Amino acid sequence: MLGLARLPLSVLYVLGRVVYWLLAYVVRYRQRVVLQNLSNSFPEKSAAEIARLARQFYWHFAQVMMETIKLATMSAPALKERVIFRNPEVLERHFAAGRTVLGLSSHAGNWEWVLTSGAAWLSAHADGVYKPLSNPFFEHLLYQLRTRTGAGLIPMRDTLRDMLQRKGEVRVVSMLSDQAAGPEDRPFWTTFMHQEAGFYTSTERLASRFHCPVVYVSIRRLRRGYYEIILTELYDGDSPLEPNSFPITAAFVQQLERDIQLYPADYLWTHRRWKHKR
Incomplete structure (x- = not known):
């Protein structure tokens, strides 16, 4: 390797x-x-x-x-040359106000370079929520690759505990939030790419509980080996959220569908993301 x-x-x-x-x-x-x-x-x-x-x-x-x-040997400066943050000020103004920001992204573009480049680009710490692998070798390997530029990782099952323990810390917490949520996940149901889909709503609940701004992270290939990241604020962290309404998730779905329509080959199509029914 x-x-x-x-x-x-x-x-x-x-x-x-x-x-x-x-x-x-x-x-x-x-x-x-x-x-x-x-x-x-x-x-x-x-x-x-x-x-x-x-x-x-x-x-x-x-x-x-x-x-x-290549992440195993790529330095932070080299990664910054290949992944350009077009508008980091969307995050930086929340960091200046002393806030934790939730970053919502998906398995599009090069999702493995999002967290690692964020750790290199941003003034605040970057953490990523992830699902640990059952294979110890690949779990250790991916952990090392994802954290080598200074990012941290939070096991998905520990997300709430981590948010409670580090409440008010200035950082971005990145989440890959594809659809395929099951009934036990209390999904938000909507039409996505001409099909009914259930989306995870954990980000919405965390944003409401901890008053965190939410930013959509879009990574797009410019040419082979070079990407740009464009940030779109979905929630300011202050506006009241009505119970059982999911405006953040709905806005995320809209942004994600737009990106897939623009760059259809760059989405991860190998998973059964529409397998659950309402």
């Missing part, structure tokens, strides 16, 4: 072509799920267009894999 990470990204992308070929044509990694998700999300596209979009996704996925490997 470390040997691969020492290779230039240009060489890793050549290896990525091999990974792409294996994923798309040999292993056909979750191909049925990918094609079904794309077909349901873009009903206006022909079968040939869906197949082409699937191939573009697998190439994107292979690039993200190579870029994640």
Whole structure:
């Protein structure tokens, strides 16, 4: 792993072509799920267009894999050159006011570079909420990659405890909030990409309880190996939130759908994100 990470990204992308070929044509990694998700999300596209979009996704996925490997040797200054925060002031003004900000993102673009670049760019500490892996080797590996630029990690089950213990700390807490919430998660149901979907509402509850501003984090590829992050405030942390209403989550869904429509190949289509029904 470390040997691969020492290779230039240009060489890793050549290896990525091999990974792409294996994923798309040999292993056909979750191909049925990918094609079904794309077909349901873009009903206006022909079968040939869906197949082409699937191939573009697998190439994107292979690039993200190579870029994640490169994190093992990438310095914070090098990462800042490749990931540009277009409007960090959206976060910085809340930091100046002494607040914790919740960052909402998704498995789009290079999601593994969001937290690590945030730790390099921002004046306040960056933490990421994550779901620990059951495999000890990969859990340790990803933990090291995600924290090497100074970010912290919070196991999902410990999120509320962490917020209580560190209440009022100046930082950003990043969450990847894709849909596929089950009935036990008290989901927010809405139409998303032409399908009914249940979204997690934990961010909404945390924002209401701790009066945290919420910011949508969009990461978009500029060219191979280079990204931009654009921040959009979804909630100011002060406005009253009505019980059993989910304006933050609804705004997040709207922003996410817009990004997917603009960059459809850059979303992670391999998961059954519409598997639960109302």
